[in-house]
Amino acid sequence: MPDETPERYTVVSADCHAGADLLDYRPYLPSRHHEAFDAWAAAFVHPFADLLAPEATRNWDSDRRVAELEEDGIVAEVVFPNTVPPFFPSASLSAVQPTAEEFELRWAGLQAHNRWMEDFCSRAPGRRAGTFQILLNDVDAAVAEVRRCHAAGLTGGLVLPGAPPGAPVPELWSSVYEPLWAVCAELGVPVNHHAGSASPVLGEEPAARAVFMVETTWFSHRALWHLAFAGVFHRHPGLKLVLTEQGSGWIPGVLDMLDYYHQRLVGAATRAATAESKFGAGLAELMGEGPRAAWERNCFVGASFMRAHEVLLRDRIGLDKIMWGSDFPHDEGTYPFTIEALRTSFADVPYDEVAAMVGGNAARVYGFDLGALDPIAAKVGPLVADVARPLAEPPVGATSPVFAKGSSVRVW
Template sequence: MSGTSGMGEERYTVISADCHAGADLLDYRPYLESRHRDAFDAWAATYVNPYEDLLADTADRNWNSDRRVAELEQDGIVAEVVFPNTIPPFFPSASLMAPAPTREEFEQRWAGLRAHNRWLADFCAAAPGRRAGVFQILLNDVGEAVKEIQWAADAGLNGGLLLPGTPPGSGLAELYSATYDPIWAACAERGVPVNHHAGSASPPLGEEPAARAVFMVETTWFSHRALWHLVFGGAFRRHPELRLVLTEQGSGWIPGVLDMLDYYHGRLVAAASRADTAESKFGAGLADSMGKGPSEVWRDNCFVGASFMRPHEAQMRDRIGLDKIMWGSDYPHDEGTHPYSREGLRIAYAGLPKDEIAAMVGGNAARVYGFDLERLGEVAARVGPTVQELDEPLKETPAGATSPVFAPGGSVRVW
């Protein structure tokens, strides 16, 4: 469950299932195939980074390995699942859905993602056993995606695949399409988790105040769509070993959505057997193509990177699935819990049974992403939060805390 210090204190082994990293822009150059380097030089010379946090003096948290290890340890965290953050070569932004209308641009962006993945493999190797890197693909070329999955699995990127979204206007087949079956097959065969992170599936909405508000309302919903697309699309029937992780999109929504999906599944399957009803066509073939119902798929194949959990979400842990929940700090983002992760953990988990806390803060992530808990326990014995510490409710918000988990009313959002 936890490490033990020399003084006999039990400590939790905390693994953040939601962190972000990437190379400084020019440091991607050596990882590009040589034929793309001249084009990269020309592109980089005129590129203007749109993200303030990647221009600040804290930007090197994304690539400074020693700084990350030190800051995460100070925060009580001994290992991390590493999602991308910085801009890959040839992309106007971090979004994998940025428009790319020409074949040449698609080729360059594939080259950019390969460069990031190869940099990430080295970055993870710099802290052996303490990073599970999440690699990137594009969905426009399934064959190339499969090749990259095979490479990444061989390279030890245990964080798995980052699944792009298919928002309206993307021009891509929907995620339920059989077009992507070779991707699910490759992931299942190689034991590669499929991760779908919040913000990666929303369509561009512009910069007006209303657009930004609509984005906040809709972004989690667009992220949730991957669940029902893969469930109704039958991906888990055809590939029973496939695992889906939904990260940084909350967790309190899951029981209600599963109830809704079960309802529609039962209703449509039943309707399909009655040819004289208006609904029969909507359920035709669904039972055979899906196999198990939505709640069964969730039980057997799905997990949630719950990130900075709120107290009400922790109270729903049995309905969500105690073995499904993986806490994350979202380091180094402003909305993350750093450097107050211990306090964030207390907000969510104070007073809960310690074996359940141990599962949510590290045990589940170790199982999904292949971390060695015994090895990490040796580090946790030195830096992890103590059982006694997390059992004490937080009475005062730390000054300077920026995570939504500390915001007034931040514990009431359920989706």
């Protein structure tokens, strides 16, 4: 006799953000950097209003955070960075890779954040998969930090920086990064690539800001085809790449496009007399199977505030690939209207499929123990019956794109 459907969903957010209050990073820095930190902190002006308002404490107040997430139906989270770490001009996710002159202090600042993240996750055992950050300027140092953070229990994995055109580091397809892929595959460390981390600096003119919004997710998508065409997934079949807060509706079409180019270039390589033959030379040996096979074996999507039109594509994306995220505590996130957001996206979807997308897949990728989380969810998780009811109107005051007009029908 089949098991009965649980009364509530166990929700694991695959995309949340946290960080220390500015001065609280100081103890996590080597003492030789304290004087430089004091000078930097005294002159620093927060670039984001939400890091000044009373709401900012949900970035580092562990008890408040657990309470608010539970009120919103969420029992566990993958934690990405949010506040500005020492010696950075802005949030580390969006900062370009440093110059050689900037490297020492920036690297110390990121390592301080990583050590803070270890302590923050330890305050809610089993309920936070903390991510950790690296820089691409020194691959050996990055590999050592992967090993250290993995041993320290940061199960959220590596946050892979972007390398946009013009950056002072090679693009992600470069063979210089092979030791990084190797150590992540060896240790089973997920490689996360979060939106906003790969865009070039465009400036502050109105057009530049608009272009940034149009292009930022596309620049983040590039990690997929860089690693695929570099043969990274062929050499490391156990490597996990997670593309987070980049949408998901783009995936089927991009996979079609990547497979087209793969087949075209591999085929051209066998016709030496053609102009295209040089573009495909060596590609078959480097990649093995095509990009779609790599997606099916190696890749996942952190589908923040997933919209209804994206849910309709779940079979083409891969039901086992999709990990819903709330983007807490950002104002584009679903808090405090997560149940309404789930109703908007998943009302007509079978229970088993919803359960996989809102919790089961993330538990598998990031190592959460559902046996320990299910009893908590049995008290605070969204009711299955509630999620099954379509939402007629968005709640008043909701700011998440999941509630945007037309989000249920538009395909990006």
